[in-house]
Amino acid sequence: MPEMIRHAPGWPAWVDLLTPDLASSKAFYSELFGWHGYTLTTPSFGDYEIFTLGDAQGPEVAGMQELPDDTQASSWTCYFMTEDVRATLETIRDEGGQELIAPFWIADLGEMALCCDREGADFALWRPGNLRGAGVVDEPSSMCRVELACHDAEEARRFYGRVFGWNVAERQGPSRRTEWRLGEWPLGGLVSIDELRPHGLGDQAHWVPFFQVTDCDAAVARAARYGARPLLPATDASLGRYAVMADPVGAHLAVVAPPEP
Template structure:
């Protein structure tokens, strides 16, 4: 598999899971995706488990670390590559977002900051030093898409357009109104509205999508290992997908793409 050595600014470069039980999360994701892992000591950031494909020395696909506070929920955080971290943070603030964790170096890997958009959806900004992000994407077992669920899609379109320069394109997938964000001709992320039929108080959030060879088999295996299936395997034009929460409550999706390139 060709390994990724650089992610373009404005694209999702990494997905990081925070978990109340890293050992249990490793077992779950190994069971669903066949991931392996190795431990990376990051000083003040603590230990980070790096998920890999094809053995512990294989290409990196995602990470997991322990929750800093047991009262916080388990979650997947999508990291977006930036060319200038400080300038992007200025845009986040000016556009109505918040910086929830000020920028800091993560060892010699890169510089990171955590943010939230005006509706409260969390995301991270990543300026790489020696770690560009995921070493493989858009292949089985790896991240292939990121998606925002928002209570105010129009404002989300405005905000992320200012922060990342994304252009919104209307689509009709499984939501009545779906936004496909693009950088140039390349699709980089999706947006769907949180509507009245969603669970009351459902928070705005980003989730990663991981490519699987068989969506139905992956959903069955995840359920056997303790996941809760929220959207069962469903056909849409881009492929067959399923949305779930892992045993700790972190939300993610899997998809078997219908095509091998993004629209």
């Protein structure tokens, strides 16, 4: 499989899961995607689980850590690459976003900060150390895109365009989906919360990671057998056949089978 050497600034480079039950979540994603993993223990950060593809020595695809507070909701966090965390945070604040967690290093893996846009959709910044980000993308069982659900699409275009230099392309079809691009490379999408609300995806702006699969319907059925709850049923779109679900601890994710070339 092709492995990533580096991620460009502004690219969705990493995702990690906050869960109240590490063992349960590890078992679920092992069954759903065939992920393996290993645990890093650091004095300042505690345990951090690294999911890998293929076997325990395979490329890194995602991370996982335990929720520090059981009253918090489980969630996936999308990380975007930056060469200067503090400079990007300054731009985020200038554009109306907020810093939620100040920059800090996770051992020698990299420097991160947690922030949110003007509507409150949270995301993280990542400046790599020894962990450059996902070691493989756009392959089965790895992250292939991220999508933002929001109320004000125009404001989102302006905010992320200023922060990360993204541009947009409109997709035709029944769903009003805007494609985010970094240069000419598509990296994700933008959808209206109004379209998602009937499916129980809530009213709060949020980011959702998409993981590539070879068969969307089979992946949804497999996830349901291991405790996932369907939110948006398998649907055909320009990006392929995709579905959105809540995993057994309530974190939202999507799976997508790209169209045949």
